[in-house]
Amino acid sequence: MGGSDLFTGTLDIVILQAVAAAPLHGYAIGRKLRNRSDGVLAVEEGALYPALHRLEGQGLLESSWGPTDTGRRAKFYSLTKAGARHLEKRIRRWRELSGAVDALLGEGS
């Protein structure tokens, strides 16, 4: 349970981070996640979509339909102001936490 919470929270941050630079459609977000994590966060790609809709419902993301490079229509997600604030906060907390864990592990070894 805690593990899944950790996973959800992590997935959220990663998604928000993925669209932080520019609006992306779901497939592009998925690809970005796959590439960046080197498959560590390899999950069922489909699991991305409920998460995207949830984040949109929470007002952290907003979406709009638009043409892709190839001219197909796709749904693009971008970060809202609230999303940006949330992401910043979570990153800061994550850094604190991982810093602490690093320090602990460093001491132990």
Next chain:
Amino acid sequence: MTRRRGDPSDEARAEIDFHLDMRVRELIAAGMPEEEARRRALDAFGDPRRIESAVRRVDEEVRRRRSLRELMSSLTHDMRYATRFLRGNPAFTAIVVGTLAIGIGATTTIFSLVDAALLRGPPVDDPTALVAVYTSCRAGAPRCTSSYPDYLDYRDRSGSLADLAATTLQSASLGDEERGARLVTLEAVTGNYFPLLGLEAARGRVVQPDDDRLRDGAPVALLSHALWRDHFGSDPTALGTTVRLNGVPFEVVGVAPVDFRGLALDAAPDLWISLQTSAALGIGSVARPEIWDDRGSRWIGRLVGRLRADASVEQAREELLSVSERLREEEPLVRGPRTVTVDPLAGYLLPAGSEESLPQFVWILLGVVGASLLLACANLANLLLARASTRHAEMGVRIAIGAGRIRLLRQLMVESVFLSALGTLGGLMLVPLLMRALGAFELPGGVPISSLGAEVDVRVLVVAATLCVTTAVLFGLAPALHATRRDVVEAMRSGRSTGGRLGSVGLRRALVAAQVALCAVLLVGSGLFVRSLRSALSIDPGFRSEDLGILRFDLGTLRYTNAEIHTFATELRQRALADPRVVSAATSTLVPFQGGGFMGFFTEVEGYQPAPDEEMRIDVVPVSPAYLETLGIPLVAGREFDDADVEGASPVAVVSRSMAERHWPDGRAVGGRMRFRDEWLEVVGVAGDVSWSALRGEPTNFVFLPHDQFTELVSGPLTLVVRSPDRTLDVVGALGAEARSMERDFSPQVVTTMDDLVGDVLMPQRLGTALLSAFSALALLLASLGITGVVSYGVREQRKAIGVRLALGAGGGQLIRMVVAGMVLPVTFGLAIGLGTASLLDDGVEVFLYGVMPGDAVTYVTIASGVWAVALLAMLLPAREATRVDPLEVLRSE
């Protein structure tokens, strides 16, 4: 920016399809065959249908949360807006909330009273099968007390009664070692009383048939819940302890249910014992052993029967009448012309003589407050409509800037509901205050309102509040419906005023008519009550009530014998006379307006032949010397008793004027002779008729006997009455202390003045007058507000017409006539309807009126002209605005 949301499932699917497509393309571009690429894409993605439904669930949840949030935020906004509006219009808010609160609070309070007094009834099994049985005493008084043999015959000879129980009320001194002594009212009941009612004790047990064995009953007592709470501090260990009633030990065996206060509305017993054991208390007739067989006696206060399942009240009545007929044949002398009455006993027994007036009185009260609730609603409607006219512009603007119609309607609805909710809340807070205020009054028949155990009736509160909320919503929405019509917006834009509100003016005039009508009804009612109260105060009760002090006590509860009571009374009277502040003093078993009965006896009058169905009974009042002088009862002929009328001297009597006129029509009562028991008395004087209990009481055959000659009659409660012009109550108090110096355990039942006693009798009139006056003043105020509102609205609407006329040289008077004209009809109409209704209703108040006939022309004419005067003033105040209209400005603005 955002695309209009289409079907969410399509959107989710399109998104997923896009993803899979992209993946497949990518894999194909990397050189994979299409078939395999498709499979790989699906493997990586997961089951698309499952993902799609998961996405849809998320969307659904998001949508639900969002709509809830939106509703809450817009309601909060509406509430904030409503609060701002109401706070910005404090007069409007105060009047609406105040009148609603009064209407709802008063209606709820009075209905609770009606419920407690008339509707609820005692908590017994199937009350519809209960009957009250009475023996008649004289023509016109069919409901009197009975003798024990009467009771046994009614019970045993009737087939339609499943059972019949007998009870009597007595006062006694309750004492125990711990808590000291106090005076209590006890009800002595036959053993079948509680089983007949189907009543179980809340704790312990009730008085049972076994406790009531003939002359050998178990001395047990059932406490009322109130006595258990007040005297025993709700101590559960009180059960099984012994209390002393007039010094006789009784075992406490139970506590009655909290809502059982006996069957009579006016006298709630403190405890119950069995009838047979009550003889041991040594007070009243029951102490005399021969009383159980004395058919001529009347000591059984109340008979309560339960009908057999298949019997009707009519059957029981016919059957008991034939029983009574047979008794008359068997014992013609004592049973005489007595007959029997059987009444259904559905609710509480009402005090004798107020069976009609008490229900009428409380229904009138309910009518008054109900009318005030209607008035509050009419007023609310009128004010909401008035507000509509002033907020017209605001509505137009809000529509112009794009507020939705539904949005506006909801806004106004929130305001209306908020207003009526505030009113209901105010009403709720008023209820306990009103209850406490009413608790100081008595209902007709001397029933203290505080003793009714009235509880706030939630049903009525709900009905009253619903009425108000409905009114508020209906009339609150009217302006919104109107203002949201498109033509209004057009009109706004062009700056013209609209004619589209004629309908609402008509409605407002109708409301004014209704207010005037209700107000007229209330005014007629209060007018009649006020005049009646004034004439009641001027009625001559047959004695002089001012400067009279009253000290009532019962030495029987201290186990004094009758002779000892007489000695004590004589001594106390002597000490009173020794006080320089006392002008005169007397003792007696009875003074006017005190309650308590006469003692009835059979008589014969020398030289008088009674009519065939005339019961020759007299009501006897044993009195000390100077009784007539002290009370200021005029002596019509002869003399009153003096110190020479003592035991051993020839027995004498003073008769009432109406008795003298009836039995000695030649006017020679003094010197006449009448029989009392087995003695012949000489009439030595004739006293004026006295109103004993009600101001309009029928004169009875009453006879004063000197209690120095008939000491055996001096039993039970006795009254010392003193005439003392200076600080009367202090003097009586000092005499109470004097009595305590003669008897350590002396405790007076009543210390008061005669003026207070007379005042108590008029209590219902005072209560009715106070309530009606207050509510009709409120009604008049509200009706005038309604009139003023409509007229000033008319002035605003007709500015243009007024301006034109002013420009054409019309005078102020003409203009005022123009704006006022529309109100003449509603006021006249409302007044006519109100007075008409009042004349139909005022038969209902007749029983409370002294010396004023309903339909009293003076009252009606005064009210009609008064209402017109107020209405005219209410019209003219705003009408003067019309004369201040600047014609230039009005014309220029066109």
